[in-house]
Amino acid sequence: MAKTSAMSMARSTVMNTATTAPGAQGAMTRPHDEPTTLARQTEQETLDVCDTVLRRALDKGATQAEVWGEHAVSTNASLEQNELKGAATAEHAAFGIRVITGTGADARVGFCYVNRKDSASLNEAIDDALAIARASSPDEANDLVDPRPVRPIGGLLDRRVVALSADDAVGLAARMLQAARDIDARVSIDSGYVAVAHGTVALATSRGIRLADTDSSILWGLFGMAVDGDDVGSFENVSEAVRDFDAIDVEASGREFAQRALSLLKPRAGRSFTGPAIFSPAAFDEVFLAALSASVDGDAVRKGKSRLKDKLGARIAARGFTLVDDGTLPGGNGSAPFDREGLPHRRTVLVGDGVLHHFVYDGRAAKRAGRPPTGHAEGSARTLPGVGLTNVRLQPGTLDDDALLATLGSGLWIGRFSGDVDEVSGDFSGVAKASFAVKGGRRAWPVQETLIAGNVFDLLPRVVERGANLRRLVTVDCPPVLVDGLKVTAGP
Amino acid sequence: MLDLLESALARSSGPWLELRLHDRRARSVLVEDGVLEAARATRHCGVGVRAFVDGAWGFASTSELLLPAVLRAIDAATRAAAAAARGRKVKAAAPSSCPFPSGTWTSPARVPLSSLSLSDKIALVHQTDAAAKAAGAHITSSSCKYSELVDEKWIATSDGARVHIIDTKPELRVQAVAERAGELQSCVEAAGHTGGFGDLFARRSADEMAIRAAKTATDLLRAPYIDGGKQQVILSPDVVGLLVHEAIGHTVEADFVLAGSAAAGKLGQPVASELVTLCDSGESEYAPGAGGVVLVDDEGVAAQRVTIIERGILKSYLHNRETAAHFGVAPTGNARAFEFDNEPLIRMRNTYIEPGTTELASMIADTDDGWLLVGAKNGQADANAEFMFVVGEAYPITRGRLGALHRGTTITGNAFDVLRSVDRVGTHFAWDLGSGYCGKGQPAKVDAGGPHIRCTAVLAGGSSADAE
Known part of the structure; x- marks a missing residue:
């Protein structure tokens, strides 16, 4: 995003x-x-x-x-x-x-x-x-x-x-x-x-x-x-x-x-397992928030291209998982007083305490869905307006990075994700880049040729902890997130 | 238009200058579920100016096609270069000189894009979308997008390049989404070529693409995940294209090499199996219509065919005029800018492995335990030659027999290790990576392909839900 x-x-x-x-x-x-x-x-x-x-x-x-x-x-x-x-x-x-x-x-x-x-x-x-x-x-x-x-x-x-x-x-x-x-x-x-x-x-x-x-x-x-x-x-x-x-x-x-960059020298093989891993803010954004943002698009919902289409009001993520879009954030990189169609931006709770609260619409998607537009038309002079989010914030937790690693104990810390996320199905698979094996609650060594796979919507209920350390990624504020149930395949 | 650029050059003295007037007209039509979602035309036109002053580069651009505006852009580029020169510690190599092509260069096109009216193109997209939607009971959503780039460029440099380029690149993508019991699976089929409609639909019709997308999406609903691990794999031509583009091509771009990529210092060394000869060409070798055809690059240099790896030995990097001067070789015609307001960068064009001698059927029959991987999606390369790319379909091979469709996966490995493991190279050649764009700060239309090859790499295992 x-x-x-x-x-x-x-x-x-x-x-x-x-x-x-x-x-x-x-x-x-x-x-x-x-x-x-x-x-x-x-x-x-x-x-x-x-x-x-x-x-x-x-x-x-x-x-x-x-x-x-x-x-x-x-x-x-x-x-x-x-x-x-x-x-x-x-x-x-x-x-x-x-x-x-x-x-x-x-x-x-x-x-x-x-x-x-x-x-x-x-x-x-x-x-x-x-x-x-x-x-x-x-x-x-x-x-x-x-x-x-x-x-x-x-x-x-x-x-x-x-x-x-x-x-x-x-x-x-x-x-x-x-x-x-x-x-x-x-x-x-x-x-x-x-x-x-x-x-x-x-x-x-x-x-x-x-x-x-x-x-x-x-x-x-x-x-x-x-x-x-x-x-x-x-x-x-x-x-x-x-x-x-x-x-x-x-x-x-x-x-x-x-x-x-220096920390990534001398990589070693990881290990294959199915279990917990910490996604850095960038990795969580690339995998989970990418799929979520596509799936709360009201137009995708109407077209049947969202796994969340029948989930409004239902629990889709673990308790404590709160995701907010706010195009009115002062100084925000995604802030603006009006959207691509001239409607004011607003603050929208997309997911509150794990429950799906809102989809977002531009004018045309709203008209088709029989709902009012939500001020989420994005685009430029080069494009027709389309549905898009503004400043997205995943509510942080209380654990600092060390405490989060200690909670994980043993597993994988994923720095970046290089792969494919199917925003319709939620399936993802790719390479864990800039990632580390975690042993005894500490980042032990950088891993190479380590693949991860899973499904965003299956794993959201398995979010164990959100870190306290919020990172701004241009238009996304996200903490590191500990998720259980990830499939990890290590090369030789 | 060349007159405008020559007049501007004649009034400028001092720095080395490159002027590029690029007039891009693009159209696209998107239909989803039978509804025309977007039809648009764009015109992005202007002059980009590069200046080289005291060992540093400056760039400026203007959308005004008038002499005073071009002269102002020259002045801005020159001042920007001077500002950069004040901050540089070591001067960059001046652009190497070479014989420049001249005249008008037109990409070949079978059945020009102008042969269909806008209404005809909209009708084609509606028909293709409908074909996907009608191709299976589980298809809940479909879409089709047609897009075309029609480019006309004029390039003039202060050291003599004078060239006029005309190029067209059409593309068609069709997506089908299948649903069963709340599970969604999708498949995209796409084609992108240089030329006209005869090139776009030379291999298969729009209807055939729609039907295959729908069938694959439906089949994926009941397809199992694969088991991960290091495996023997046969890569289809589109996946070979992704491998050579991501895993090798980026690594041998001379700007990456100078930054310390894994290919640095390996010229003349064995980096692949002797069965592998790998090239990058501005022309469409072996089959017509490759999507990355570049006859003359954006520095005015004739696009060369570059043999990167010859029978396993690393022979050449990909160069622009600056890196060619640095390495003391001739420029290879790999400098490309996406639009007038982009600076030329070293980019691939059409990258491929030359065909070999093994038929696909015998390659499969000769495989005891492995996978046939089909349907290139996306990929990335790393500085250390570790690559990843995503494939949409995987078929198991057991004791020489091909099994049923499994879900797609991600494949990774060290590029040179994987190329060293190549032990079969097929006979049938195809370009199949011409849709979409390569990203490197700015997009570029490229293509890649080859024959089927057999090698060894690491595959990602199935989802967590499946595993438990």
């Missing part, structure tokens, strides 16, 4: 001329949170283009239309082979045009994306979208949503991040590289990056939604391994994303990467 990129994170402060509600949930008052005059101007210009395209689409025959505009500015520095590779800058505009022809049961939809804003290109895109709509099959679920009040969310824009230059990005990348290499010369950086972005999104629809929003973010990461003669360790990586300038700490990431 950690799918947020520099560009897609670019959302924040709201300017809603039609539907803004008073008050700002979690809003901060620091001066660097306020959009600059230039940002306000960009919002207005992007919204003006959306308005113009909207009018043209309606004039050309659309019965409903929606125009999503983006303007993004990015500055990146990249690392390769233990050196600075280069730097890059970009400034781009893009528009996604959704048109609907006909009404009711005869409503047909078409969509076109274009990354240019000259009149000829936009007119061509409108014509393409209308041609697609006319060739499409009718569906009464092809409809736009009505406006709802939208509130600003604090902590999504930081002027100090916006002001970072290419030289600043290069400097941060160099500091991250140096911090990793200072730990041990055996640490080898294959690649790394520092990516600074700020961007505006704007939305105009024929239902009267008119919104614009600007935010900023900075992401950084390292990818590589430790090399000691002929001993080449397994790949390791770190990646971080923040919106707050004060939270930037590239040196800490460099040090963490180095220590983790």
Whole structure:
């Protein structure tokens, strides 16, 4: 689920001329949170283009239309082979045009994306979208949503991040590289990056939604391994994303990467067993939360592609297992005041104390299910809206990492998962990467060629403990989780 | 368009420059359970500029196809390179020079994509979705997606590359979901090629793909899990493709090699069975329409056929112009950028094992205890040559006879150990990895394949529920 990129994170402060509600949930008052005059101007210009395209689409025959505009500015520095590779800058505009022809049961939809804003290109895109709509099959679920009040969310824009230059990005990348290499010369950086972005999104629809929003973010990461003669360790990586300038700490990431990479040297065989294992936050996200997030998608439920389709109100996980989605989290990497269709995000308890509470919907999935939309439309100018989560948090437990290992006693600690999760059935199998044999309540040695397999929905009731140490994985907050009943197959 | 790039180059002096104008038009149609979920068209067009200044790279891009905008992008790329150069300790090797191809290069296409109207394409997707849904009583859900990339590029560099490239890559995926007593199983069949409709459906029709997806999903409902462990396996061509792409191909990308991959320092050494000759080519060797056809790469270099392993000996890495200069060899045409606003990276194209002399039937008959693995799904490679990939179907082989379908599994091992264990190489060659994308910071359309091979690797065992 950690799918947020520099560009897609670019959302924040709201300017809603039609539907803004008073008050700002979690809003901060620091001066660097306020959009600059230039940002306000960009919002207005992007919204003006959306308005113009909207009018043209309606004039050309659309019965409903929606125009999503983006303007993004990015500055990146990249690392390769233990050196600075280069730097890059970009400034781009893009528009996604959704048109609907006909009404009711005869409503047909078409969509076109274009990354240019000259009149000829936009007119061509409108014509393409209308041609697609006319060739499409009718569906009464092809409809736009009505406006709802939208509130600003604090902590999504930081002027100090916006002001970072290419030289600043290069400097941060160099500091991250140096911090990793200072730990041990055996640490080898294959690649790394520092990516600074700020961007505006704007939305105009024929239902009267008119919104614009600007935010900023900075992401950084390292990818590589430790090399000691002929001993080449397994790949390791770190990646971080923040919106707050004060939270930037590239040196800490460099040090963490180095220590983790070094710990993977001299791997040994694991052992085959069926029993308990600790999933790191990243591994639990890759296996369990990936399948869960796909299965609470209201559209997947309606289509019969969710194992949870008949489970609303039923126990699906062990007691204490509480999973919350919250797109209104101040400063959250997945936060935004409104979703891809212009509806406000919200806080939703998906699973509470092991019981399935809610599915999530965008406008079309909601209409088909006969339910109200939940503000979970995701997407960009390049895509039609689809159902997606925002900031996901698995409620932590009380055991620190040592206590969790002591509870496990003997088994496997899984750092990463490299394999396949069938989000429909819940079956998964893959290699336990960056993983350790656990003996006597301690991580004993890194394992190699060790495979794990199971079924997410069969194992959720077998969650034994959740650790206290919550880790932020871009848009997911997750602790390590001890699960029983895992099938482990070790190589020779 | 080449005029625009040449005009911009003529007005710029100083750094080495590479200008790439890429106009991508894409269409996709998705039908699920008989309902048109999405039909969309996209146009992503602009100029990407790379500058090389004082041993460092800078990149910038613009979506405005006007000379002032391109000149601003050149200035931004040059300044970015200068900023990076100030932070570098050791200068990067300057791009190697080579003879550049010129003129227009068009990927071959049998029955062009424009021969079908949008309505025809939507009808094809509806028909295929319906075929999957109707193919079995247990099928509860179906979907079909058609997508196409239509690319036109112009590349000009300050050291003489001038090329115009036209390329089309269509793809069709069909999924069937079967259900029985609350259990769900799914199967995806897909094809992705370079060319036109004649290439996309050369091996099998859309209906045949739909029916196989439905049958496999249904059969998987009653298929048992496999027992894990180190096993002798026969890999089908699509799984061979995943093996050579994930386990070997990534390891020999020269940027990975320079970072210390397991292939570093192994040139000239035996790394595989003598039966194995493994190549990466920009052309579609042995069978037409491979999905990763690249006639000229995104640095303007003619795409070469690279023999990576010849009769078991590691012969070459995959290079761009920078790594070629570093290693003192010719660039191999492996520099690829997904879109105009992506920098070229070293990527594979069509990666394969050359066919051998053993018929599949005799390979099976000659296997006492093992598995036939079919249906490549996804995979990953590691720096230490440990790979993993996922297969959708497993068939037991006992005393030379093929058994019934078992559920898919994950396979792992050390790439070079697995290649050393190859003791049979089949005769029938197929490309079968052309749908979907390879990810390495940015997507790339690639393909891979080969004949059936027999080798030894570690398989994951069945689920916990099954085991207990």
